[in-house]
Amino acid sequence: MVRPADAAPRPTADAVLDAAVRALTPDTGANRLVPLITTGEAPRSVFATFALEQHQVIASDRLSFRHLTHRADGDPPVAAFFELLADGETLALERLAALSDACGLTSSDLDGYQPRAGCQAYPSYAARLALGAEPVDVVIALTANFAAWGHYCAAVARSMRTHYAFPDAACGFFDFFAKPAPELDERALAAVQHGLDTGQARPVAAQRQGRLLQAYELMFWNSLTDRPADPTGG
Known part of the structure; x- marks a missing residue:
C-alpha cells in the first residue's frame, strides 16, 4: 500500500518521549532549593524535612503506580512500566x-x-492521574518529569558529600534516582509504542499532564x- 505523499509519518515512541522531555524541561532557576544545596547555603535541617515529606510522597506514589498497573492490565507493556515503578518506590x-x-x-x-501542602501536591496529582488519565499518557508525562527529577537528585547527592x-x-x-535506569527507559519506550500502535496515546494530553507534574x-x-525546616512539624 502506497502512503499518500502528503500523509504525515507516524510518530515513534522515541520521538514522542524526546519531545516531551524537551518541552517540559524546567527553566533555569525555577527550583530555588537545589542551587542552595549545591553551594552549601541550605541548612542541613532541610534534609530531615525532605525525608519526612518523601515518606508521605513515596507511600502515595506507590499506591498510584499499583493502581495504574491494575488499570493497564489489558495492555501488558504499559502495565509492566508501572509495575517496575511501584517496585522502585519500595526500594527508594x-x-x-x-x-x-x-x-x-x-x-x-x-x-x-x-506534611506541607506544597510538598504533597505532586503525589495528590499523581493519584488523580492514576484514577482517570489514560495510563500510557501518564507514562509520557512521568518520563519527562523523571528527567528533571534525576538531574536534581544527582546535584543533591554530590553536594551532600562535599x-x-x-x-x-x-x-x-x-x-538511586540519579543513576541511569535502562530497564525503565526500555519499558517506557515499549509502553508508548504500544499506545501509539493501538491509538491510546495522546501526546498533547500527556504533555499537559506532564507540565502540571513538573510544576508540582x-x-x-x-x-x-518557604520557612525554616522543622522536623517535628510542618
Missing part, C-alpha cells in the same frame, strides 16, 4: 531510611509529622525553602 523507601537515620529522625517524628559530610548510605536515596515537583522543592 528502603534507601530513604538511611537518610532519616543520618538526620536523627525517629519513628515518633515520622508518625507525628504534619558540603554536608553525609555518609554514602545517607546519599543512597538520591543516588518544583512546588515540592520550593516549599522546603
Whole structure:
C-alpha cells in the first residue's frame, strides 16, 4: 500500500518521549532549593524535612503506580512500566531510611509529622492521574518529569558529600534516582509504542499532564525553602 505523499509519518515512541522531555524541561532557576544545596547555603535541617515529606510522597506514589498497573492490565507493556515503578518506590523507601537515620529522625517524628501542602501536591496529582488519565499518557508525562527529577537528585547527592559530610548510605536515596535506569527507559519506550500502535496515546494530553507534574515537583522543592525546616512539624 502506497502512503499518500502528503500523509504525515507516524510518530515513534522515541520521538514522542524526546519531545516531551524537551518541552517540559524546567527553566533555569525555577527550583530555588537545589542551587542552595549545591553551594552549601541550605541548612542541613532541610534534609530531615525532605525525608519526612518523601515518606508521605513515596507511600502515595506507590499506591498510584499499583493502581495504574491494575488499570493497564489489558495492555501488558504499559502495565509492566508501572509495575517496575511501584517496585522502585519500595526500594527508594528502603534507601530513604538511611537518610532519616543520618538526620536523627525517629519513628515518633515520622508518625507525628504534619506534611506541607506544597510538598504533597505532586503525589495528590499523581493519584488523580492514576484514577482517570489514560495510563500510557501518564507514562509520557512521568518520563519527562523523571528527567528533571534525576538531574536534581544527582546535584543533591554530590553536594551532600562535599558540603554536608553525609555518609554514602545517607546519599543512597538520591543516588538511586540519579543513576541511569535502562530497564525503565526500555519499558517506557515499549509502553508508548504500544499506545501509539493501538491509538491510546495522546501526546498533547500527556504533555499537559506532564507540565502540571513538573510544576508540582518544583512546588515540592520550593516549599522546603518557604520557612525554616522543622522536623517535628510542618
